[in-house]
Amino acid sequence: MATTTAYRVEPLETYRWAKEVRLKHFKEVMEAKEKGRMLVTGNMNAPKDLISGIGDYVYMGGEPWAVAVSREGGKDLFLPALEAMEKQGFARDMCAFCRTFSGAMFLGQTPFGPFPKPEFVLGMNQCDSKGKWFQIVADHFKVPYYLIDFGWPNSDGTLKPNKASLTYLLTQYGEFIDWLKKTTGKPYDESRLVHALSNMYKVRCLWGEVLQMEATRPAPLEYKLLLPFFLCLEYFSYKDEVVQLMTALRDETKYRVANQIAPLPNEKYRVLHDGLPPWYALYLFHFLREHGVSVVGGSNHTMFVACAQKPRADGSFNLMDPMDWDGIPKTFDEALKWRANVEYISNMFGLDTRVRLMFAKEAYRAWNGNGMIWIMDRGCELFSMGILEVKAALQKEGVPCMMYESNRCDVREWSWSQVADHMDAFLEAVGVPKSDIKRHLGGKIGEKE
8 A cells, every 4th residue: 555645855955064064073173283273172061162262263072072983983993992991990881972082082093083182171060970081181181171160050940040050150261261361372352252152142042943843743853853953053053154054944944844844754643852862873763753753852952942032930941932032142241141051051951850850841742742752871870860750750641751771872782672672662652553563673883874
């Protein structure tokens, strides 16, 4: 029997552009020294945009480079990298991003050539791994290291700011800028920072508008299509090119909604995937797609929206609240205060289970979900905290839920047959007839998609 196509399917043109931005970044890192550009490394969500004030630089974020070692590097690099870290005496239950990046550093290799030496290292101490991770990097290269610490969130389960924590962050930002000037010997241009953070704000507004359009049926995009944009959002959002990219994504998404263009022709069910997936096994999304299941998004998308909306008086979050385009920072002080708030909200999401539950419920409601999937990452304590409590709370409300254990970057922690068993039961709970559930054979580890 022929399959009836319910919706038009067309490639997402801006997806190619987003992947080009990613590959362009890797090239910029590898060519930084020969082109006389300052190379800095650190974790992805450290306030690297503050470096903008001293001029041109390239930022080598640890997490995206760990993913590149896993995917572009293949088994010839990522397994030796993990083993190299373990030979240094580090345990396997540490953050796999840390182990993959640092292991490749100890080997002196990247998928694109020799591992480059940074001029200094910047860390944001938001979890149990990242502060120590980049101390290891700085010690290895014998370069200066600056660590910014995170304060403590409110204890009421809302997005209301903790003034003491924000002041703590702002004080550290000022101290870091002073350190930058002294360490590099360069003057600091405040207008450059305002421009960088204005870009970052615009990107989050555009991102929020895209996510709000995911509420339509059919969903114009899906989780896997959003992955390279998520990288640009968190990693490069201070760049002019990323504002242009996100503007084009927003406009293309509007076109797809107006013309009912979807990533899959037979969207029957809509689910959310909470947490980043195992990068070497993205074929799990094919398994869902083959059963008419659209993975419309997850926590790694919605957690970036609230900082660009007008805050609600009660501290709650609503994904469909309009983006506050009037809030774009225009002065140096406004820019720093907004940047501290970004850091505060993103870290509070991981530290307060009630906030995480609020975001999960809101996204599920806004996106008309039929079920939720969680990854319990064995190497990420921060984003694994509270998952069981959030899952239990949603199950009490009748939401079909599934959780699988894995590791984002360590393939030795992956068992597709085990995950697929969970998927089979989950699909049946979502509403897929048992007779229609077909086992996906999986794919090659790290295959390009």
